[in-house]
Amino acid sequence: MLHLIRTGVAQTRADLAKHTGLAPSTVGLRVDALQRLGLVTEGGDASSTGGRRARVLRLEASAGHVGAVALGAHHVQLALTDLTGRRIASVEEPRTDLTQAPEAFAAEAWTHLQRMAAEAGVDPAGLLGLAVSVPAPIEHPGGRVVQPSFMPAWHGVSVPELFAAHTSAPVFIENDANLLAYAELHGSGWAAGASPGTDGPEHLMAVKLGTRIGCGIVSAGRLHRGASGSAGEISHTGVTGPGVIPCTCGVPACLESVASGGALVADLRQRGYDVADATAVVRLGDAGDPVVVAQLRAAGRAIGSVLAAAANFFNPSDVVLGGVMSSSAPLVAALRAEVFERALPLTSGALDVRTAVDGADAGLRGACYLALDEVLAPARVQARVAAAGQVA
Ligand SMILES: [Zn+2]
Known part of the structure; x- marks a missing residue:
């Protein structure tokens, strides 16, 4: 019942009875219990389509x-x-x-x-x-x-x-x-002052492009963790190119050792650049350093090729990019091009590749x-x- 109230599906005791199929007296007892815990308040008037106006049930924001x-x-x-x-x-x-x-x-x-x-x-x-x-x-x-x-x-x-x-x-x-x-x-972020909604994509892949690379999956509106929690671990897929950082996975030239922020930092240091972290790499790319731009594009292509295969397999409506490397225009442009070039028309036709809503937090x-x-x-x-x- 609290879930129905939280998500706005039910606003009144009558709504709760309708959605749960429980008798009004049972609904009443349960709502009273939630009120005694301080989790639910009842007040104001629900918009009415005639007859007696009903009191609106709300989750009490300050109950914890x-x-x-x-x-x-x-x-x-x-x-x-x-x-x-x-x-x-x-x-x-x-x-x-x-x-x-x-x-x-x-x-x-x-x-x-x-x-x-x-x-x-x-x-x-x-x-x-x-x-x-x-x-x-x-x-x-x-x-x-x-x-x-x-x-x-x-x-x-x-x-x-x-x-x-x-x-x-x-x-x-x-x-x-x-x-x-x-x-x-x-759905929408804190900047809009909004509470979490339930209107986000039902089938999505969220790709964290930071010092490492990770991917989370939402399937049919639920987080999909897999049998043991490793669903979405695309980062240790073997790709073309030398791995520049050691990885615990044991796969030679895994995606993370070739194209992660950490790999790009290590590669640039080997070339004599003084870069502190992945943010510094993004900045050099934004400033147009040709070596760094070429490196970011190559990383974007490597990530895009792995994502295209994953998208063909999973058929998401959205591939959402987050993490510091997702703010690199050359990397994201190459990634998008690779995904749309390699994904099947039936996959790519329904696909939006975009950055995360309020990605920083x-x-x-x-x-x-x-x-x-x-x-x-x-x-x-x-x-x-x-x-x-x-x-x-
Ligand atoms: Zn690895």
Whole structure:
């Protein structure tokens, strides 16, 4: 019922009875239980088509909050949102020590979240859940990091266990590209001041082009993780060209070792360029450095050829690009050309290749939305109702 209210499918008790097929008296008991938990308020008048006006049911935005932590190669983003997904606070911090132990990272992130809650005047005890985005394959179910292509200290780490030292709220972990896909599924960004919608594409591939390469899949309106969590791992497909960074996958010249931001940085350094990170590569490309532009185009073609095969296989309506390398015009132009040249007409005719909505914080938003969907899932709400000794 809370899901029907959250998504706007049902606005009144009568709507709930209609959509669930339950008797009005049963609906009444359950709505009363949700109201006693503070999760639902009832007020105002629904637009009426005649007869008695009904009171509108709404999710109470301030009945708690969720947190999100998005770990990148060179930065960490953190956010808090209310229960409708509106942003309470968000920050981005540079990540300077890439060898930092996972335990120390969790402690630091937790301190940041506590400070953000205090500064926003939010009761820290109202934290209902926390989602953590990691740029690595995540075993599912289970939630362990498996063979991250950088950050070797994170292999086998259970992120929920790391945070259990700091909070009793449930902690969820997800791959960064999957969260980019999740954000797209939920439509418009924070900049529009909007809460997450349900009007995103039903079949999409979200490609994270950062220091590494990742891909998340939404199929039939749901995040598709596969049997063990590795769905969408296109980054270790063998491609043409020398791999310039070592990769844990063992595939010679895998896509990530040839065309990721990390690979481009390593390649340019070998050629004598003084580049700090993938952002610096994008800037050199924007400035028209011919060597860098040629390199970005080659990377775009390599990524596009792998995406074309994946698109033929999966038939998405949208291929959404996020991450710092997705802001490189030469790379994206070459990627698009390669996809449309190689994909079947039946695939490419329905296909939109585009950049992510509000890409800079899309993964972070995806993490917030995932945390909300988890903490407001029927089973968890049911457990809270039961724990409060109320009508289940
Ligand atoms: Zn690899």
